[in-house]
Amino acid sequence: MSETITISPVTRIEGHAKITIHLNSSGEVEDARFHVNEFRGFEKFCEGRLVWEMPGITSRICGICPASHFITSAKAGDDILSIGIPETAEKLRRLMTLAQWVQSHALSFFHLSSPDFLLGFDAHPAKRNIFGLLEFDKEFARRGIRLRKFGQEIIEMLGGRRIHVPWAVAGGVRQPLEEIEKNQILSWYPEVKETAKLALDTLKTIHIKFQREIPSFGNFHSLFVGLVGENGALEYYDGNLRIMDSAGNIIADKLDPKKYFNYFGEATESWTYLKFPFYKPLGYPKGFYRVGPLARVNICDFIETPLAEQERKLFKTLAGSSEAVNNSFYYHYARLIELLFAIEKIEELMHDPGILGKHVRAKAEINSLEGVGASEAPRGTLFHHYWVDENGVLKKSNLLIATAQNNIAMNRTVRQIAMQFIERKKITEGILNRIEAGIRCFDPCLSCSTHAMGKMPLEILLIDENNNIIERKLR
Amino acid sequence: MAVKTFTIDGQQFSAQEGETILQVAREHNIPIPTLCFLEGLSEVGACRLCLIQVEGNNKLLPACTTKVEEGMVVHTNTEKLKKYRRMTIALLASEGNHVCAVCVVNNHCELQNLAYEVGLVRVRYPYLFPKKELDATHKRFVIDHNRCVLCTRCVRVCDEVEGAHVWDVAGRGIDCKIVTGLDEPWGDAETCTSCGKCVLVCPTGTLFEKGVTVAEMEKQQDFLKFLVNARKKREWVYEE
Ligand code: SF4
Ligand code: SF4
Ligand code: FES
Numbered sequence: 001m002s003e004t005i006t007i008s009p010v011t012r013i014e015g016h017a018k019i020t021i022h023l024n025s026s027g028e029v030e031d032a033r034f035h036v037n038e039f040r041g042f043e044k045f046c047e048g049r050l051v052w053e054m055p056g057i058t059s060r061i062c063g064i065c066p067a068s069h070f071i072t073s074a075k076a077g078d079d080i081l082s083i084g085i086p087e088t089a090e091k092l093r094r095l096m097t098l099a100q101w102v103q104s105h106a107l108s109f110f111h112l113s114s115p116d117f118l119l120g121f122d123a124h125p126a127k128r129n130i131f132g133l134l135e136f137d138k139e140f141a142r143r144g145i146r147l148r149k150f151g152q153e154i155i156e157m158l159g160g161r162r163i164h165v166p167w168a169v170a171g172g173v174r175q176p177l178e179e180i181e182k183n184q185i186l187s188w189y190p191e192v193k194e195t196a197k198l199a200l201d202t203l204k205t206i207h208i209k210f211q212r213e214i215p216s217f218g219n220f221h222s223l224f225v226g227l228v229g230e231n232g233a234l235e236y237y238d239g240n241l242r243i244m245d246s247a248g249n250i251i252a253d254k255l256d257p258k259k260y261f262n263y264f265g266e267a268t269e270s271w272t273y274l275k276f277p278f279y280k281p282l283g284y285p286k287g288f289y290r291v292g293p294l295a296r297v298n299i300c301d302f303i304e305t306p307l308a309e310q311e312r313k314l315f316k317t318l319a320g321s322s323e324a325v326n327n328s329f330y331y332h333y334a335r336l337i338e339l340l341f342a343i344e345k346i347e348e349l350m351h352d353p354g355i356l357g358k359h360v361r362a363k364a365e366i367n368s369l370e371g372v373g374a375s376e377a378p379r380g381t382l383f384h385h386y387w388v389d390e391n392g393v394l395k396k397s398n399l400l401i402a403t404a405q406n407n408i409a410m411n412r413t414v415r416q417i418a419m420q421f422i423e424r425k426k427i428t429e430g431i432l433n434r435i436e437a438g439i440r441c442f443d444p445c446l447s448c449s450t451h452a453m454g455k456m457p458l459e460i461l462l463i464d465e466n467n468n469i470i471e472r473k474l475r
Numbered sequence: 476m477a478v479k480t481f482t483i484d485g486q487q488f489s490a491q492e493g494e495t496i497l498q499v500a501r502e503h504n505i506p507i508p509t510l511c512f513l514e515g516l517s518e519v520g521a522c523r524l525c526l527i528q529v530e531g532n533n534k535l536l537p538a539c540t541t542k543v544e545e546g547m548v549v550h551t552n553t554e555k556l557k558k559y560r561r562m563t564i565a566l567l568a569s570e571g572n573h574v575c576a577v578c579v580v581n582n583h584c585e586l587q588n589l590a591y592e593v594g595l596v597r598v599r600y601p602y603l604f605p606k607k608e609l610d611a612t613h614k615r616f617v618i619d620h621n622r623c624v625l626c627t628r629c630v631r632v633c634d635e636v637e638g639a640h641v642w643d644v645a646g647r648g649i650d651c652k653i654v655t656g657l658d659e660p661w662g663d664a665e666t667c668t669s670c671g672k673c674v675l676v677c678p679t680g681t682l683f684e685k686g687v688t689v690a691e692m693e694k695q696q697d698f699l700k701f702l703v704n705a706r707k708k709r710e711w712v713y714e715e
Binding site for chain 2: 057060363
């Protein structure tokens with residue numbers, strides 16, 4: 001360290017991802033920071049509200065994965081009511097979670113990432129979006145749009161055709177699934193399965209094309225955290241926490257997600273209000289971890305559905321024998337494996353007679369003053385933790401979202417790219433593009449990162465050793 | 476009883492002495508928005524949404540409490556009235572904490588419907604964001620003061636129909652609020668019979684059933700007509 005750099009929180013430009021790159025006295029990149037939005041305000045807003053309202057309130061946190069929030073919130077509610085939910089309700093919640101995965105993963109790949117991959121980073125920014133993709137390969141883009149629609153359709157169908165309806169509630173869900181809706185879902189097959197396979201095939205050609213870039217796209221060691229099923233299978237709704245290190249060793253297993261606060265601490269840094277979660281036994285920053293598709297596919301022993309399991313085995317060969325896949329670029333690969341899994345699993349659920357049951361909601365009073373819900377949102381493990389009074393009014397809440405847990409990893413990725421590509425104190429368009437692509441691996445749920453209409457709005461500041469801004473790039 | 480003849484919006488009508496303009500208007504499908512008024516309860520003229528103009532009188536009058544008079548010339552839909560109605564709803568919205576998107580009665584709310592009806596697109600007044608409480612001490616029901624428009628329907632139904640008089644209005648001006656019992660938690664109000672009538676007549680998401688989630692509470696109010704009919708006319712018919 002040449003000098004301690006303290007940056008007073010520079011004003012954020014609404015909807016822009018802010019990145020600061022710090023140079024040392026010889027003009028080399030010493031550090032780079034990705035400034036993520038602050039979510040704490042929401043927790044304050046929830047205080048004084050009823051636990052039954054929480055799924056509806058928290059589903060507003062995120063426009064991309066509202067279902068993950070209302071399901072996790074409902075699970076925290078189940079915990080406070082201390083009840084087991086009806087069997088059908090659990091199956092339906094699983095269906096909803098998978099639909100959320102399909103919708104979100106399809107968006108990430110087809111709408112946001114593949115235009116860069118297929119049209120090239122140097123293509124005109126106005127073209128690097130789903131519309132440019134439509135011109136470039138109409139069939140491919142249309143299939144992607146339809147695949148996302150499949151996920152959205154299930155979400156809306158279950159929610160009674162209303163956007164943002166908190167359909168999951170403490171004790172179960174609001175409405176059962178109708179036979180006719182089930183058939184409607186099934187009518188999307190085999191198209192959606194084919195599209196998921198097409199996406200995987202396309203990504204593999206990209207792996208070859210970007211062989212030179214991939215090694216510096218967030219390639220580092222870290223822990224991987226996520227839920228796995230009782231039997232070690234890839235999990236999305238329930239299960240226990242497993243923690244794996246970069247060498248592929250399971251260093252903790254079968255941890256109760258309801259006790260997440262025992263395993264994870266939150267560190268603070270002077271330059272941001274955002275917390276940095278880490279695995280307690282290893283301390284900060286050594287215990288930093290990654291969540292989301294890459295973590296989940298790494299930590300599970302197998303995937304329950306045949307096609308996705310085949311792909312998982314191929315995925316595993318990317319790293320040495322038993323090692324974990326450490327390169328963040330392969331988030332894309334893991335995401336598409338999960339997409340395929342979700343599609344296969346939804347089909348399986350549709351053939352389960354239990355899915356059409358009519359008893360979907362259990363009622364109870366407040367039986368516990370504290371409750372935790374955990375599930376796997378598209379971007380990683382999501383925790384909702386509520387403390388209530390005896391009437392069910394929230395006294396406090398803690399929401400641990402996936403993007404916050406990937407915070408350190410995203411910072412490392414940006415730093416790695418900056419170190420590799422910044423020369424002579426200049427920020428070029430190519431660097432902007434690479435940084436954007438680096439962040440996209442994690443598919444963070446920031447409004448800036450999900451602009452489907454083109455490049456990510458970025459604000460990049462180059463800061464010298466005396467803490468002076470020597471260049472500011474905005475787009 | 477004498478019959479009175481008058482005009483509403485240029486049309487001639489006649490009605491019995493003692494009838495209100497609102498009654499006549501409703502009978503003839505002339506739309507006048509109302510909020511505190513509810514058929515079956517006494518009229519209090521509290522919300523001022525049903526304002527009308529009567530020629531020769533420079534004050535605006537509430538239709539729900541103004542009685543018909545011989546030769547009266549009434550207007551229900553002038554630009555001035557439309558403006559006042561929008562203002563009234565906007566003031567109600569800015570005085571409370573209305574976040575429809577996460578409200579239990581979202582899409583089934585009388586206040587929301589009125590806002591559409593009067594064409595309110597934007598609230599120009601600064602929101603007050605008052606600090607208000609939520610009382611969940613009752614076993615079955617909840618009151619969230621953030622959404623209360625002080626229409627006093629709950630007060631009246633509890634007093635006039637249920638006969639329990641649990642509710643009252645306390646405080647003045649901006650501190651005005653409805654209270655249970657002697658301003659004690661609802662759960663401690665011993666006179667409450669837990670009949671739920673107040674919850675059903677409440678036009679907003681202020682009173683609701685415990686356990687419902689966002690947009691889930693729908694209020695059925697036809698019970699009121701049935702009860703009033705049964706009492707007044709001794710007729711036990713369920714009118715559609
Ligand atoms: S009571 Fe009506 S207007 Fe108020 S927040 Fe609820 S839905 Fe909106
Ligand atoms: S609680 Fe409901 S019925 Fe009672 S005064 Fe408030 S808005 Fe009106
Ligand atoms: S309805 Fe007439 S004043 Fe409220």
